[in-house]
Amino acid sequence: MTEQIDGEAVAADIRAELQSTVDSLADAGERPTLATVLMSPDPASETYVSMKQNDCEELGINARDIELDLDEPAEALFDVIDELNADDDVNGILVQSPVPDHIDYREVLERIDPEKDVDGFHPTNVGRLVAGYPQYKPCTPHGIQKLLAATDVDTEGKDAVVVGRSRIVGKPMANLFIQKAPGGNATTTVCHSRTDDLAAKTRQADILVAAAGIPEFIDGSMLSAGVVVIDVGINRVDADTEKGYELVGDVDYESAAAKASAITPVPGGVGPMTRAMLLYNTVKATGLQNDLDVDLP
Incomplete structure:
Protein backbone atom coordinates (compact mmCIF):
# COMPACT_ATOMS: atom_id res chain seq x y z
CA MET A 1 0.00 0.00 0.00
CA THR A 2 1.23 3.48 -0.85
CA GLU A 3 1.48 5.77 2.16
CA GLN A 4 0.04 9.24 1.75
CA ILE A 5 2.28 11.61 3.68
CA ASP A 6 0.07 13.90 5.75
CA GLY A 7 1.75 17.30 5.84
CA GLU A 8 -1.08 18.79 7.86
CA ALA A 9 -0.53 16.29 10.69
CA VAL A 10 3.26 16.67 10.75
CA ALA A 11 2.96 20.48 10.68
CA ALA A 12 0.46 20.35 13.55
CA ASP A 13 2.94 18.33 15.62
CA ILE A 14 5.69 20.88 14.95
CA ARG A 15 3.42 23.79 15.87
CA ALA A 16 2.44 22.02 19.09
CA GLU A 17 6.10 21.62 20.06
CA LEU A 18 6.85 25.22 19.13
CA GLN A 19 3.97 26.41 21.30
CA SER A 20 5.76 25.55 24.54
CA THR A 21 8.91 27.30 23.31
CA VAL A 22 6.97 30.44 22.42
CA ASP A 23 5.43 30.38 25.90
CA SER A 24 8.87 30.01 27.50
CA LEU A 25 10.23 32.93 25.49
CA ALA A 26 7.23 35.05 26.45
CA ASP A 27 7.83 34.19 30.13
CA ALA A 28 11.39 35.46 29.65
CA GLY A 29 9.99 38.73 28.25
CA PRO A 114 20.64 38.17 7.86
CA GLU A 115 19.80 37.70 11.55
CA LYS A 116 16.14 38.45 10.75
CA ASP A 117 16.03 36.67 7.39
CA VAL A 118 13.63 33.89 8.42
CA ASP A 119 13.14 32.87 4.78
CA GLY A 120 16.83 31.96 4.64
CA PHE A 121 17.41 33.67 1.28
CA HIS A 122 19.98 36.36 2.17
CA PRO A 123 23.33 35.60 0.48
CA THR A 124 24.94 35.23 3.91
CA ASN A 125 22.43 32.56 4.90
CA VAL A 126 22.69 30.84 1.52
CA GLY A 127 26.46 30.73 1.95
CA ARG A 128 26.17 29.26 5.42
CA LEU A 129 23.81 26.59 4.11
CA VAL A 130 26.22 25.62 1.33
CA ALA A 131 29.15 25.62 3.77
CA GLY A 132 27.33 23.18 6.02
CA TYR A 133 26.45 25.31 9.06
CA PRO A 134 23.11 26.92 8.25
CA GLN A 135 21.63 29.61 10.44
CA TYR A 136 18.13 29.40 8.95
CA LYS A 137 17.22 26.69 6.48
CA PRO A 138 14.78 27.81 3.77
CA CYS A 139 11.31 26.83 4.88
CA THR A 140 10.16 24.51 2.10
CA PRO A 141 13.31 22.35 1.86
CA HIS A 142 13.54 22.19 5.67
CA GLY A 143 9.89 21.19 5.79
CA ILE A 144 10.58 18.41 3.29
CA GLN A 145 13.39 17.13 5.52
CA LYS A 146 10.93 17.04 8.42
CA LEU A 147 8.33 15.19 6.32
CA LEU A 148 10.85 12.54 5.30
CA ALA A 149 11.98 12.10 8.90
CA ALA A 150 8.38 11.79 10.10
CA THR A 151 7.80 9.11 7.46
CA ASP A 152 10.94 7.23 8.60
CA VAL A 153 12.66 7.79 5.26
CA ASP A 154 16.42 7.58 5.75
CA THR A 155 18.19 9.69 3.14
CA GLU A 156 21.66 8.32 3.82
CA GLY A 157 23.06 6.53 0.77
CA LYS A 158 19.86 7.05 -1.20
CA ASP A 159 19.58 8.47 -4.71
CA ALA A 160 17.73 11.78 -4.40
CA VAL A 161 16.54 13.54 -7.55
CA VAL A 162 15.38 17.16 -7.41
CA VAL A 163 13.43 18.43 -10.41
CA GLY A 164 13.79 22.22 -10.43
CA ARG A 165 16.64 24.58 -9.59
CA SER A 166 14.95 27.60 -8.02
CA ARG A 167 16.58 29.51 -5.18
CA ILE A 168 13.48 28.79 -3.07
CA VAL A 169 13.35 25.00 -3.36
CA GLY A 170 15.60 23.26 -5.88
CA LYS A 171 19.02 24.62 -5.00
CA PRO A 172 18.65 24.60 -1.19
CA MET A 173 16.98 21.17 -1.29
CA ALA A 174 19.95 19.73 -3.18
CA ASN A 175 22.34 21.36 -0.71
CA LEU A 176 20.50 19.86 2.25
CA PHE A 177 20.47 16.40 0.66
CA ILE A 178 24.25 16.38 0.14
CA GLN A 179 25.19 17.69 3.60
CA LYS A 180 27.05 15.37 5.95
CA ALA A 181 24.26 15.66 8.48
CA PRO A 182 20.91 14.08 9.46
CA GLY A 183 18.52 14.36 6.53
CA GLY A 184 21.47 14.44 4.14
CA ASN A 185 24.20 12.07 2.94
CA ALA A 186 22.22 11.36 -0.23
CA THR A 187 23.64 11.05 -3.72
CA THR A 188 21.89 13.99 -5.34
CA THR A 189 20.94 14.84 -8.91
CA VAL A 190 19.41 18.20 -9.88
CA CYS A 191 17.30 18.23 -13.05
CA HIS A 192 15.93 21.27 -14.85
CA SER A 193 14.61 22.60 -18.17
CA ARG A 194 17.86 21.76 -19.97
CA THR A 195 18.12 18.20 -18.66
CA ASP A 196 18.39 15.61 -21.43
CA ASP A 197 16.16 12.53 -21.03
CA LEU A 198 14.58 13.61 -17.76
CA ALA A 199 12.70 10.33 -17.32
CA ALA A 200 15.95 8.37 -17.28
CA LYS A 201 17.11 10.53 -14.36
CA THR A 202 13.86 10.41 -12.40
CA ARG A 203 13.69 6.61 -12.68
CA GLN A 204 16.96 6.45 -10.73
CA ALA A 205 15.41 8.16 -7.73
CA ASP A 206 14.81 6.57 -4.36
CA ILE A 207 13.51 10.00 -3.32
CA LEU A 208 12.04 12.42 -5.86
CA VAL A 209 11.33 16.08 -5.11
CA ALA A 210 9.24 17.68 -7.85
CA ALA A 211 9.53 21.47 -7.91
CA ALA A 212 9.30 22.41 -11.58
CA GLY A 213 6.12 24.51 -11.43
CA ILE A 214 4.46 22.58 -14.27
CA PRO A 215 1.09 20.90 -13.62
CA GLU A 216 1.24 17.09 -13.44
CA PHE A 217 4.56 17.13 -15.29
CA ILE A 218 5.85 13.89 -13.77
CA ASP A 219 3.81 10.70 -14.08
CA GLY A 220 4.18 7.10 -13.06
CA SER A 221 6.02 6.12 -16.24
CA MET A 222 8.91 8.33 -15.08
CA LEU A 223 9.27 6.60 -11.71
CA SER A 224 10.63 3.34 -10.35
CA ALA A 225 8.71 1.14 -7.95
CA GLY A 226 9.08 2.07 -4.28
CA VAL A 227 10.13 5.69 -4.80
CA VAL A 228 9.22 8.32 -2.21
CA VAL A 229 7.61 11.27 -4.02
CA ILE A 230 7.55 14.79 -2.57
CA ASP A 231 5.38 17.08 -4.70
CA VAL A 232 6.13 20.77 -4.12
CA GLY A 233 3.97 22.10 -6.95
CA ILE A 234 0.78 24.06 -6.36
CA ASN A 235 -0.82 24.80 -9.72
CA ARG A 236 -4.28 26.06 -10.61
CA VAL A 237 -5.91 24.25 -13.51
CA ASP A 238 -9.38 24.76 -14.98
CA ALA A 239 -11.95 22.38 -13.54
CA ASP A 240 -15.70 21.92 -13.28
CA THR A 241 -15.86 23.09 -9.67
CA GLU A 242 -17.56 25.92 -7.83
CA LYS A 243 -14.38 27.99 -8.08
CA GLY A 244 -13.76 27.04 -11.69
CA TYR A 245 -10.38 25.51 -10.91
CA GLU A 246 -8.63 22.92 -8.80
CA LEU A 247 -5.15 22.67 -7.32
CA VAL A 248 -2.79 20.03 -8.66
CA GLY A 249 0.87 19.34 -8.10
CA ASP A 250 3.81 18.87 -10.43
CA VAL A 251 3.13 15.12 -10.21
CA ASP A 252 0.24 13.18 -11.71
CA TYR A 253 -0.93 11.80 -8.38
CA GLU A 254 -2.82 8.68 -9.46
CA SER A 255 -0.17 7.21 -11.74
CA ALA A 256 2.68 8.20 -9.39
CA ALA A 257 0.93 6.72 -6.35
CA ALA A 258 0.69 3.40 -8.19
CA LYS A 259 4.51 3.27 -8.21
CA ALA A 260 5.45 5.09 -5.01
CA SER A 261 5.92 3.69 -1.51
CA ALA A 262 4.96 7.11 -0.13
CA ILE A 263 3.74 10.35 -1.71
CA THR A 264 2.58 13.80 -0.64
CA PRO A 265 -0.84 15.05 -1.75
CA VAL A 266 -1.62 18.48 -3.17
CA PRO A 267 -2.91 20.29 -1.26
CA GLY A 268 -2.09 19.07 2.25
CA GLY A 269 1.46 17.88 1.74
CA VAL A 270 4.38 20.28 1.54
CA GLY A 271 2.41 23.54 1.87
CA PRO A 272 1.56 23.26 5.58
CA MET A 273 5.19 22.36 6.30
CA THR A 274 6.49 25.52 4.63
CA ARG A 275 4.35 27.63 6.94
CA ALA A 276 5.32 25.61 10.01
CA MET A 277 9.02 26.06 9.29
CA LEU A 278 8.56 29.82 8.97
CA LEU A 279 7.30 29.77 12.56
CA TYR A 280 10.25 27.54 13.47
CA ASN A 281 12.73 30.05 12.02
CA THR A 282 11.02 32.98 13.73
CA VAL A 283 11.24 31.24 17.11
CA LYS A 284 14.86 30.30 16.45
CA ALA A 285 15.66 33.90 15.48
CA THR A 286 14.16 35.17 18.73
CA GLY A 287 16.40 32.89 20.74
CA LEU A 288 19.53 33.79 18.77
CA GLN A 289 18.94 37.53 18.94
CA ASN A 290 18.37 37.44 22.70
CA ASP A 291 21.06 34.86 23.56
CA LEU A 292 18.43 32.46 24.88
CA ASP A 293 18.45 28.69 24.49
CA VAL A 294 15.30 27.48 22.78
CA ASP A 295 13.92 23.96 22.34
CA LEU A 296 13.17 23.33 18.68
CA PRO A 297 11.39 20.28 17.23
Missing part, protein backbone atom coordinates in the same frame (compact mmCIF):
# COMPACT_ATOMS: atom_id res chain seq x y z
CA GLU A 30 10.78 37.97 24.61
CA ARG A 31 7.63 37.13 22.67
CA PRO A 32 8.60 36.39 19.03
CA THR A 33 7.54 38.93 16.41
CA LEU A 34 7.31 38.35 12.67
CA ALA A 35 6.89 41.29 10.28
CA THR A 36 5.34 40.56 6.88
CA VAL A 37 5.67 43.08 4.07
CA LEU A 38 3.22 42.85 1.16
CA MET A 39 3.96 44.67 -2.10
CA SER A 40 3.05 42.00 -4.59
CA PRO A 41 1.23 42.01 -7.94
CA ASP A 42 0.18 38.37 -7.36
CA PRO A 43 -3.46 38.25 -6.14
CA ALA A 44 -2.71 35.08 -4.16
CA SER A 45 0.01 36.81 -2.14
CA GLU A 46 -2.49 38.52 0.14
CA THR A 47 -3.97 35.11 0.98
CA TYR A 48 -0.53 33.65 1.67
CA VAL A 49 0.37 36.51 4.01
CA SER A 50 -2.97 36.24 5.80
CA MET A 51 -2.41 32.53 6.40
CA LYS A 52 1.05 33.18 7.83
CA GLN A 53 -0.32 35.83 10.16
CA ASN A 54 -3.07 33.48 11.33
CA ASP A 55 -0.44 30.84 12.07
CA CYS A 56 1.44 33.36 14.19
CA GLU A 57 -1.69 34.33 16.09
CA GLU A 58 -2.46 30.70 16.92
CA LEU A 59 0.98 30.25 18.50
CA GLY A 60 1.08 33.59 20.28
CA ILE A 61 3.69 35.04 17.94
CA ASN A 62 3.22 38.75 17.30
CA ALA A 63 2.54 39.51 13.65
CA ARG A 64 3.06 42.90 12.03
CA ASP A 65 1.37 43.48 8.70
CA ILE A 66 2.80 46.15 6.40
CA GLU A 67 1.32 46.79 2.95
CA LEU A 68 2.70 49.07 0.25
CA ASP A 69 1.06 50.24 -2.97
CA LEU A 70 2.40 48.58 -6.10
CA ASP A 71 3.43 51.89 -7.66
CA GLU A 72 5.56 52.99 -4.70
CA PRO A 73 9.26 53.41 -5.57
CA ALA A 74 11.81 50.83 -4.51
CA GLU A 75 13.14 53.19 -1.85
CA ALA A 76 9.80 53.08 -0.04
CA LEU A 77 10.17 49.33 0.38
CA PHE A 78 13.83 49.62 1.34
CA ASP A 79 12.96 52.24 3.97
CA VAL A 80 10.43 49.86 5.52
CA ILE A 81 13.00 47.06 5.61
CA ASP A 82 15.58 49.39 7.19
CA GLU A 83 13.10 50.36 9.90
CA LEU A 84 12.32 46.73 10.65
CA ASN A 85 16.02 45.85 10.70
CA ALA A 86 16.57 48.55 13.33
CA ASP A 87 13.57 47.57 15.47
CA ASP A 88 14.74 45.31 18.30
CA ASP A 89 11.18 44.11 18.86
CA VAL A 90 11.08 42.53 15.38
CA ASN A 91 12.73 39.11 15.18
CA GLY A 92 11.83 38.01 11.66
CA ILE A 93 11.19 39.82 8.38
CA LEU A 94 9.40 38.32 5.39
CA VAL A 95 8.87 40.28 2.17
CA GLN A 96 6.27 38.36 0.18
CA SER A 97 7.35 37.60 -3.37
CA PRO A 98 6.92 38.44 -6.13
CA VAL A 99 7.47 42.19 -5.92
CA PRO A 100 6.62 44.66 -8.73
CA ASP A 101 8.80 44.58 -11.83
CA HIS A 102 10.45 47.92 -11.06
CA ILE A 103 12.05 46.42 -7.93
CA ASP A 104 14.98 44.00 -8.06
CA TYR A 105 14.10 41.21 -5.64
CA ARG A 106 17.79 40.42 -5.16
CA GLU A 107 18.23 43.88 -3.68
CA VAL A 108 15.28 43.22 -1.39
CA LEU A 109 16.88 40.02 -0.10
CA GLU A 110 20.24 41.70 0.45
CA ARG A 111 18.60 44.55 2.35
CA ILE A 112 17.16 42.30 5.07
CA ASP A 113 19.34 41.77 8.13
Whole structure:
Protein backbone atom coordinates (compact mmCIF):
# COMPACT_ATOMS: atom_id res chain seq x y z
CA MET A 1 0.00 0.00 0.00
CA THR A 2 1.23 3.48 -0.85
CA GLU A 3 1.48 5.77 2.16
CA GLN A 4 0.04 9.24 1.75
CA ILE A 5 2.28 11.61 3.68
CA ASP A 6 0.07 13.90 5.75
CA GLY A 7 1.75 17.30 5.84
CA GLU A 8 -1.08 18.79 7.86
CA ALA A 9 -0.53 16.29 10.69
CA VAL A 10 3.26 16.67 10.75
CA ALA A 11 2.96 20.48 10.68
CA ALA A 12 0.46 20.35 13.55
CA ASP A 13 2.94 18.33 15.62
CA ILE A 14 5.69 20.88 14.95
CA ARG A 15 3.42 23.79 15.87
CA ALA A 16 2.44 22.02 19.09
CA GLU A 17 6.10 21.62 20.06
CA LEU A 18 6.85 25.22 19.13
CA GLN A 19 3.97 26.41 21.30
CA SER A 20 5.76 25.55 24.54
CA THR A 21 8.91 27.30 23.31
CA VAL A 22 6.97 30.44 22.42
CA ASP A 23 5.43 30.38 25.90
CA SER A 24 8.87 30.01 27.50
CA LEU A 25 10.23 32.93 25.49
CA ALA A 26 7.23 35.05 26.45
CA ASP A 27 7.83 34.19 30.13
CA ALA A 28 11.39 35.46 29.65
CA GLY A 29 9.99 38.73 28.25
CA GLU A 30 10.78 37.97 24.61
CA ARG A 31 7.63 37.13 22.67
CA PRO A 32 8.60 36.39 19.03
CA THR A 33 7.54 38.93 16.41
CA LEU A 34 7.31 38.35 12.67
CA ALA A 35 6.89 41.29 10.28
CA THR A 36 5.34 40.56 6.88
CA VAL A 37 5.67 43.08 4.07
CA LEU A 38 3.22 42.85 1.16
CA MET A 39 3.96 44.67 -2.10
CA SER A 40 3.05 42.00 -4.59
CA PRO A 41 1.23 42.01 -7.94
CA ASP A 42 0.18 38.37 -7.36
CA PRO A 43 -3.46 38.25 -6.14
CA ALA A 44 -2.71 35.08 -4.16
CA SER A 45 0.01 36.81 -2.14
CA GLU A 46 -2.49 38.52 0.14
CA THR A 47 -3.97 35.11 0.98
CA TYR A 48 -0.53 33.65 1.67
CA VAL A 49 0.37 36.51 4.01
CA SER A 50 -2.97 36.24 5.80
CA MET A 51 -2.41 32.53 6.40
CA LYS A 52 1.05 33.18 7.83
CA GLN A 53 -0.32 35.83 10.16
CA ASN A 54 -3.07 33.48 11.33
CA ASP A 55 -0.44 30.84 12.07
CA CYS A 56 1.44 33.36 14.19
CA GLU A 57 -1.69 34.33 16.09
CA GLU A 58 -2.46 30.70 16.92
CA LEU A 59 0.98 30.25 18.50
CA GLY A 60 1.08 33.59 20.28
CA ILE A 61 3.69 35.04 17.94
CA ASN A 62 3.22 38.75 17.30
CA ALA A 63 2.54 39.51 13.65
CA ARG A 64 3.06 42.90 12.03
CA ASP A 65 1.37 43.48 8.70
CA ILE A 66 2.80 46.15 6.40
CA GLU A 67 1.32 46.79 2.95
CA LEU A 68 2.70 49.07 0.25
CA ASP A 69 1.06 50.24 -2.97
CA LEU A 70 2.40 48.58 -6.10
CA ASP A 71 3.43 51.89 -7.66
CA GLU A 72 5.56 52.99 -4.70
CA PRO A 73 9.26 53.41 -5.57
CA ALA A 74 11.81 50.83 -4.51
CA GLU A 75 13.14 53.19 -1.85
CA ALA A 76 9.80 53.08 -0.04
CA LEU A 77 10.17 49.33 0.38
CA PHE A 78 13.83 49.62 1.34
CA ASP A 79 12.96 52.24 3.97
CA VAL A 80 10.43 49.86 5.52
CA ILE A 81 13.00 47.06 5.61
CA ASP A 82 15.58 49.39 7.19
CA GLU A 83 13.10 50.36 9.90
CA LEU A 84 12.32 46.73 10.65
CA ASN A 85 16.02 45.85 10.70
CA ALA A 86 16.57 48.55 13.33
CA ASP A 87 13.57 47.57 15.47
CA ASP A 88 14.74 45.31 18.30
CA ASP A 89 11.18 44.11 18.86
CA VAL A 90 11.08 42.53 15.38
CA ASN A 91 12.73 39.11 15.18
CA GLY A 92 11.83 38.01 11.66
CA ILE A 93 11.19 39.82 8.38
CA LEU A 94 9.40 38.32 5.39
CA VAL A 95 8.87 40.28 2.17
CA GLN A 96 6.27 38.36 0.18
CA SER A 97 7.35 37.60 -3.37
CA PRO A 98 6.92 38.44 -6.13
CA VAL A 99 7.47 42.19 -5.92
CA PRO A 100 6.62 44.66 -8.73
CA ASP A 101 8.80 44.58 -11.83
CA HIS A 102 10.45 47.92 -11.06
CA ILE A 103 12.05 46.42 -7.93
CA ASP A 104 14.98 44.00 -8.06
CA TYR A 105 14.10 41.21 -5.64
CA ARG A 106 17.79 40.42 -5.16
CA GLU A 107 18.23 43.88 -3.68
CA VAL A 108 15.28 43.22 -1.39
CA LEU A 109 16.88 40.02 -0.10
CA GLU A 110 20.24 41.70 0.45
CA ARG A 111 18.60 44.55 2.35
CA ILE A 112 17.16 42.30 5.07
CA ASP A 113 19.34 41.77 8.13
CA PRO A 114 20.64 38.17 7.86
CA GLU A 115 19.80 37.70 11.55
CA LYS A 116 16.14 38.45 10.75
CA ASP A 117 16.03 36.67 7.39
CA VAL A 118 13.63 33.89 8.42
CA ASP A 119 13.14 32.87 4.78
CA GLY A 120 16.83 31.96 4.64
CA PHE A 121 17.41 33.67 1.28
CA HIS A 122 19.98 36.36 2.17
CA PRO A 123 23.33 35.60 0.48
CA THR A 124 24.94 35.23 3.91
CA ASN A 125 22.43 32.56 4.90
CA VAL A 126 22.69 30.84 1.52
CA GLY A 127 26.46 30.73 1.95
CA ARG A 128 26.17 29.26 5.42
CA LEU A 129 23.81 26.59 4.11
CA VAL A 130 26.22 25.62 1.33
CA ALA A 131 29.15 25.62 3.77
CA GLY A 132 27.33 23.18 6.02
CA TYR A 133 26.45 25.31 9.06
CA PRO A 134 23.11 26.92 8.25
CA GLN A 135 21.63 29.61 10.44
CA TYR A 136 18.13 29.40 8.95
CA LYS A 137 17.22 26.69 6.48
CA PRO A 138 14.78 27.81 3.77
CA CYS A 139 11.31 26.83 4.88
CA THR A 140 10.16 24.51 2.10
CA PRO A 141 13.31 22.35 1.86
CA HIS A 142 13.54 22.19 5.67
CA GLY A 143 9.89 21.19 5.79
CA ILE A 144 10.58 18.41 3.29
CA GLN A 145 13.39 17.13 5.52
CA LYS A 146 10.93 17.04 8.42
CA LEU A 147 8.33 15.19 6.32
CA LEU A 148 10.85 12.54 5.30
CA ALA A 149 11.98 12.10 8.90
CA ALA A 150 8.38 11.79 10.10
CA THR A 151 7.80 9.11 7.46
CA ASP A 152 10.94 7.23 8.60
CA VAL A 153 12.66 7.79 5.26
CA ASP A 154 16.42 7.58 5.75
CA THR A 155 18.19 9.69 3.14
CA GLU A 156 21.66 8.32 3.82
CA GLY A 157 23.06 6.53 0.77
CA LYS A 158 19.86 7.05 -1.20
CA ASP A 159 19.58 8.47 -4.71
CA ALA A 160 17.73 11.78 -4.40
CA VAL A 161 16.54 13.54 -7.55
CA VAL A 162 15.38 17.16 -7.41
CA VAL A 163 13.43 18.43 -10.41
CA GLY A 164 13.79 22.22 -10.43
CA ARG A 165 16.64 24.58 -9.59
CA SER A 166 14.95 27.60 -8.02
CA ARG A 167 16.58 29.51 -5.18
CA ILE A 168 13.48 28.79 -3.07
CA VAL A 169 13.35 25.00 -3.36
CA GLY A 170 15.60 23.26 -5.88
CA LYS A 171 19.02 24.62 -5.00
CA PRO A 172 18.65 24.60 -1.19
CA MET A 173 16.98 21.17 -1.29
CA ALA A 174 19.95 19.73 -3.18
CA ASN A 175 22.34 21.36 -0.71
CA LEU A 176 20.50 19.86 2.25
CA PHE A 177 20.47 16.40 0.66
CA ILE A 178 24.25 16.38 0.14
CA GLN A 179 25.19 17.69 3.60
CA LYS A 180 27.05 15.37 5.95
CA ALA A 181 24.26 15.66 8.48
CA PRO A 182 20.91 14.08 9.46
CA GLY A 183 18.52 14.36 6.53
CA GLY A 184 21.47 14.44 4.14
CA ASN A 185 24.20 12.07 2.94
CA ALA A 186 22.22 11.36 -0.23
CA THR A 187 23.64 11.05 -3.72
CA THR A 188 21.89 13.99 -5.34
CA THR A 189 20.94 14.84 -8.91
CA VAL A 190 19.41 18.20 -9.88
CA CYS A 191 17.30 18.23 -13.05
CA HIS A 192 15.93 21.27 -14.85
CA SER A 193 14.61 22.60 -18.17
CA ARG A 194 17.86 21.76 -19.97
CA THR A 195 18.12 18.20 -18.66
CA ASP A 196 18.39 15.61 -21.43
CA ASP A 197 16.16 12.53 -21.03
CA LEU A 198 14.58 13.61 -17.76
CA ALA A 199 12.70 10.33 -17.32
CA ALA A 200 15.95 8.37 -17.28
CA LYS A 201 17.11 10.53 -14.36
CA THR A 202 13.86 10.41 -12.40
CA ARG A 203 13.69 6.61 -12.68
CA GLN A 204 16.96 6.45 -10.73
CA ALA A 205 15.41 8.16 -7.73
CA ASP A 206 14.81 6.57 -4.36
CA ILE A 207 13.51 10.00 -3.32
CA LEU A 208 12.04 12.42 -5.86
CA VAL A 209 11.33 16.08 -5.11
CA ALA A 210 9.24 17.68 -7.85
CA ALA A 211 9.53 21.47 -7.91
CA ALA A 212 9.30 22.41 -11.58
CA GLY A 213 6.12 24.51 -11.43
CA ILE A 214 4.46 22.58 -14.27
CA PRO A 215 1.09 20.90 -13.62
CA GLU A 216 1.24 17.09 -13.44
CA PHE A 217 4.56 17.13 -15.29
CA ILE A 218 5.85 13.89 -13.77
CA ASP A 219 3.81 10.70 -14.08
CA GLY A 220 4.18 7.10 -13.06
CA SER A 221 6.02 6.12 -16.24
CA MET A 222 8.91 8.33 -15.08
CA LEU A 223 9.27 6.60 -11.71
CA SER A 224 10.63 3.34 -10.35
CA ALA A 225 8.71 1.14 -7.95
CA GLY A 226 9.08 2.07 -4.28
CA VAL A 227 10.13 5.69 -4.80
CA VAL A 228 9.22 8.32 -2.21
CA VAL A 229 7.61 11.27 -4.02
CA ILE A 230 7.55 14.79 -2.57
CA ASP A 231 5.38 17.08 -4.70
CA VAL A 232 6.13 20.77 -4.12
CA GLY A 233 3.97 22.10 -6.95
CA ILE A 234 0.78 24.06 -6.36
CA ASN A 235 -0.82 24.80 -9.72
CA ARG A 236 -4.28 26.06 -10.61
CA VAL A 237 -5.91 24.25 -13.51
CA ASP A 238 -9.38 24.76 -14.98
CA ALA A 239 -11.95 22.38 -13.54
CA ASP A 240 -15.70 21.92 -13.28
CA THR A 241 -15.86 23.09 -9.67
CA GLU A 242 -17.56 25.92 -7.83
CA LYS A 243 -14.38 27.99 -8.08
CA GLY A 244 -13.76 27.04 -11.69
CA TYR A 245 -10.38 25.51 -10.91
CA GLU A 246 -8.63 22.92 -8.80
CA LEU A 247 -5.15 22.67 -7.32
CA VAL A 248 -2.79 20.03 -8.66
CA GLY A 249 0.87 19.34 -8.10
CA ASP A 250 3.81 18.87 -10.43
CA VAL A 251 3.13 15.12 -10.21
CA ASP A 252 0.24 13.18 -11.71
CA TYR A 253 -0.93 11.80 -8.38
CA GLU A 254 -2.82 8.68 -9.46
CA SER A 255 -0.17 7.21 -11.74
CA ALA A 256 2.68 8.20 -9.39
CA ALA A 257 0.93 6.72 -6.35
CA ALA A 258 0.69 3.40 -8.19
CA LYS A 259 4.51 3.27 -8.21
CA ALA A 260 5.45 5.09 -5.01
CA SER A 261 5.92 3.69 -1.51
CA ALA A 262 4.96 7.11 -0.13
CA ILE A 263 3.74 10.35 -1.71
CA THR A 264 2.58 13.80 -0.64
CA PRO A 265 -0.84 15.05 -1.75
CA VAL A 266 -1.62 18.48 -3.17
CA PRO A 267 -2.91 20.29 -1.26
CA GLY A 268 -2.09 19.07 2.25
CA GLY A 269 1.46 17.88 1.74
CA VAL A 270 4.38 20.28 1.54
CA GLY A 271 2.41 23.54 1.87
CA PRO A 272 1.56 23.26 5.58
CA MET A 273 5.19 22.36 6.30
CA THR A 274 6.49 25.52 4.63
CA ARG A 275 4.35 27.63 6.94
CA ALA A 276 5.32 25.61 10.01
CA MET A 277 9.02 26.06 9.29
CA LEU A 278 8.56 29.82 8.97
CA LEU A 279 7.30 29.77 12.56
CA TYR A 280 10.25 27.54 13.47
CA ASN A 281 12.73 30.05 12.02
CA THR A 282 11.02 32.98 13.73
CA VAL A 283 11.24 31.24 17.11
CA LYS A 284 14.86 30.30 16.45
CA ALA A 285 15.66 33.90 15.48
CA THR A 286 14.16 35.17 18.73
CA GLY A 287 16.40 32.89 20.74
CA LEU A 288 19.53 33.79 18.77
CA GLN A 289 18.94 37.53 18.94
CA ASN A 290 18.37 37.44 22.70
CA ASP A 291 21.06 34.86 23.56
CA LEU A 292 18.43 32.46 24.88
CA ASP A 293 18.45 28.69 24.49
CA VAL A 294 15.30 27.48 22.78
CA ASP A 295 13.92 23.96 22.34
CA LEU A 296 13.17 23.33 18.68
CA PRO A 297 11.39 20.28 17.23
